[in-house]
Amino acid sequence: MSGSVPLVEAPMSSDPISTAGMSRRDALRAGAAGLLSAAIAGPTRAFATEGRRRILVLGAGMAGLTAALSLLRRGHEVTIIEAQNRIGGRLMSLPLGDGMFTEAGGGHFRSNMPYVLHYVRHFNLPLLGLNDGLPRYLVDGETGDGAHLAAWPWQLAPDERNVSVSTTLNRYLERVGLDADTALDARWPDLDIMARLDNVRLSDLIRGVGASDGFCKLLNAHAGPFTGDSPALGMVPRAAYHFGDKNLFRIQGGNDRLPMAMAEAVGLDRIVLGAAVAEIDQNGARVRVATRDGREFHGDAVISTIPFSVIGDVRVTPGWSSGKARLFAGMAWDKTVKVIVKTRTPSWLAHGVYGWPMAGGDRPWERVIDITGNEPGGHGSLFFYLNGPNAEAVMARPKPERARWVVDQFKADMPDLLDEVLFMDDFAWAEQPWIKASFGGTPLGGGWMIGECARPEGRIHFAGDFTTFKTGWVEGAIESGLRAARQIDPAATPEGNPRIRQEL
Template sequence: MAFANRPTQPAPGLGRRSVLRAIGGVAGAGLAAPALGQASNRKRVLVLGAGMAGLTAALSLLRQGHEVHVIERQDRIGGRLLSVPLGDGMFTEAGGGHFRSNMPYVLAYVRRFGLPLLSLNDGLPRYIVEGKTGEGSNPAGWPWALSREERNVTVPTMLNQYLYRAGLDTDTVLDSRWPDEGSLDRLGDVTLGDLIRGVGASEVFCKLLDAHGGTFTSGSAALGTIPDLAYHFGDQNLFRIRGGNERLPSAIATAIGRERFALGAEVVLIDQSGANIRVATRDGREFVGDAVISTIPFSVMSDVEVRPAWSPGKRRMIAEMEWDKTVKIIAKTRSPSWLTRNVRGWPMAGGDRPWERVIDITGNEPGGFGSVFFYLNGTNADAVLARPKAERPATILEEFRRDMPDLFDEVISTDSFAWSEQPWIRGSFGGPPLGGGWMVREWKIPEGRIHFAGDFTTLKSGWVEGAIESGLRAARQIDLDARPEGNPRIRQEL
């Protein structure tokens, strides 16, 4: 995971860089304004939100000759791609932390804009569950009462086996045409844990899966969780962008052109009751178009007046979509000393402890320092959020050092970031609850001249691949010839 603009109130120590090099230009992007096509039915399209979904939609329509204007609530561009400088030329990620090579749209856009990459390690974690510790590198020595067939193999390997038994695989579930009607009916009311228990998974395996993927994993709705795990467990090639993942939306924004953006513009009204569709912002600006692509998170959509009012299906979807809380505790260390202990990557450690998971995103970044963040959700996130911001990093680091004192050397700096504290979204990942499979159909249907996009309008919530996919879907509802950048090599089809 399914990620917005620089927070209105930045977390202590994150430091405000100059407002978006994305808008002023990106060194090395070398891209002029797009050559406009000759749309036979040229439209004025208002794109609400300058995250990856909105940017993808805007650029694809601009390429076809449509008039595009992007309206963004905050003073920066990028959605939940938010890069945080650590000093010494290093960056960490408050939002989307990495990409994988089973993300063809992401790969195509990165190549198109010529962005340099850092390679990361996939997870070889140390687990701590039920007071017992086991090394991911030594499954034969695990101390838990696993079933016979769960022994001597890794958590990802066994999960893939269980998905296979349930009639699934990590390729099919990433096709943009998935789920079909049969899968919607079969998976809409079941958790991932119940699904894999039904094909042989033990209770302790489910706990190890939660240690590896986050405490929410086995208890989450299978429909939305399986694509997320397919990214993690279907590919071991991880990377991020040198200088921060935020460089990707920055490059797209440069290609679109500064004159087509309105920043600091919180949408308070979408009115399609007249001949045109009108959008008004809190500061008194108004925009008029022929169509709207909205990427406004449903978690804050109740703050927007809509005329005419939403249809019952849209109103229910907006009200019932579930939004997770995610907290990241960021740490820069003197070195990636965990590598000497044969643990590494995404994740390098996980368990049923208050620190939940530690993600190593150092990879081959130069400088010799270590870069990690703790990834907290659910009750663990709630406990951290109840503390003053200044206390959060020390609290989590103390818990972790108590459990695994040998993995960190000197901690040079720490920070924290919580998406639920950002007023423009008030949450992290949005998705259907149990029984919410009907939303998959609903978010694809325009509401009059309003089209919906955003990673949360896919089952790839929290992933840039889902954001791009949704932006292209919305753009093609306006112009069937809208295309992605970079000629992606994909089997999946919209």
């Protein structure tokens, strides 16, 4: 194993950082306060400034950047206040050498994500193609390949045989009146679907129309062990992304190039990094936001993308309403660990195994995601994706042992799929103090939470993928940012004014 590349940037110095010899990409990644003096010009004001308001956006991830850009285009003044020393939130790309990048955060986009792809096109970012999953499954001690459906050893219903997990799941969703298109509409679900699904787990939903226990185990191996036990309201959109579209993409050079491009458009002089919010006070004529290092900002309205997993660390005056307090206390937050691996070659291709995922099972390594696609260089790029108890088991081990422990277990189970490992390391979102988790979502019976997320609290508006049923997806982050911006200015529009069939 080669030495690890650092997965978290060094602490920000109080001294300006020289940008000599740095690319704009590297400068943005550094996130230094000294870069603000060399700010890029902000967006052209397309509207008159009558009624101009000063907006404070808390968070420089995709939701905050989307909201900031749309309000700037309307002529409002915007300041983004970001706790981290970097831009991008949970889009975080890491160099692997040889011109390769991997993703500690959001790993891919699909063609059923119209806002994401429009923003990628708008900023002229080059895409890499990825493979949808043709995995090898290991469930109940039995192994089967996605490419050899007729040889699957598990006990399945007759009409579950000789077809893929994706096809079978979509057929079951059709039987209950759902599909992979309308479930992705920003207006989904309607009141009828909310009432039907709010207290139903996905596995119970599909078992009610014929799904076997064997199929439910395969579904968990393919999409993660939490899939079947998760509330259907949150899992149906997730299934629509994973099983409703087979076209996968990454941004060449790292997915975090998208928020970096958006930050350039906002203007770096409008982004304050390393400023963790400590207090929000709505008592005055303007909202006051104070940071832990003693700085204060004042605005007419606030858009908060602070994860609810840590929002309790912020003092709020007046205090939160009972609805918001119940929301913050009740939302469920997952833990996710990625074990990042670079191999000599993508040797799994020779075995007809590849993609998102290339392997999945009921083993401690959980799922393996092949993101090599057509990235140049000839090496293999993948990561293990662990959640819940599997993630906790990895984090319980000493940091230097984690990646090797996971890789060794996988190689013992499937020794033919990996050749020489050139690099491995782990990244745990639960260990990032600004979020302490990975994905937030509604628990069983928690459908009301999304409506509460969309409801402003005085002059505070809320955004973030976790405030939608598309939690964990950039598309949800963009939708939420637009929603919050339109609560402040109903004429706010997406960057570049795309024509979206499934409109907000």
